[in-house]
Amino acid sequence: MTKLTQQNGLDKESIRSAINKYCENRNISQNELATQAGISSASISKMINGNHSDIRDGLWRKVWVVVSDGVDILINTRDHNAITKACKKARDYKLMIGITGETGMGKTTSLKVMSRKPNTYFVSFDKTMRAKQFFGMILREMGIAFEGSIHDMVNTIANELNTQDHPLLMIDESGKLTHNIILYLHVLRDKTNKNAGIILAGMPYFKNNLIxxxxxxxxxxxxxxxxxxxxxxxxxxxxxxxxxxCEQNGITDKETVKELSRKKRFGDLVNEILLYKEIDD
Known part of the structure; x- marks a missing residue:
């Protein structure tokens, strides 16, 4: 497993490789990656081109958190393992499973890890989306170019899922789904419940609102x-x-580790580690 830090510093060659793979797999530009990581596009360009002697380690770490999806520091947590098991159960037994957790708990990171598996599709709902945009996003994630009514979109998604071996559709930010989209997802579920698994992930209010x-x-x-x-x-x-x-990321000061060990949210801990290393640099 590639770590964020090595004994002799950052594994920058692995990060460069991960940058290229991340942009290629998601069909995004270097500028878009820079925005996601919160650094300049010029810094990303220097990293890729090997002209990075003046790039501080803190910037490399910010990029690594994005392009690695946090896998290296999330892989052994109980929540990540629970989500992995839930996804496997949904896939194997054609179930629809809900996953709830506060923001920053690592839901999205874990689901993105699972999305690397064959016949697995990850989408994240944006509350500004209309139904046609949402189902169009699912079709694009599945590699299908399609234009038509929402009804036809749902049927096309269902038909594709029903032709695949143990497919899994994962929908993040499900708590923001509109009433109209939930009605269409109901139809999609009924059309695929004998062949596909579905994961619905969201904040705790997702389940509460459904009830x-x-x-x-x-x-x-x-x-x-x-x-x-x-x-x-x-x-x-x-x-x-x-x-x-903390220890995996080179933080050994006992007081700092003790303070950071109180963090319950994965995202909060990662941000604190980045801040600590930025100051340390």
């Missing part, structure tokens, strides 16, 4: 809620996991 609207007998919510076979609730980092992550 609330179901109790209020809002159209489609009770039926959709019943189709979610299992729920997984993320628990956050243990102090031992946080300590291990």
């Amino acid at each position: 609330k609207f179901s109790n209020k007998q809002k159209e489609g919510y009770a039926e959709f809620l019943r189709r979610i076979n299992l729920w997984n609730e993320m628990q956050g980092l243990t102090s031992q996991e946080a300590q291990f992550i």
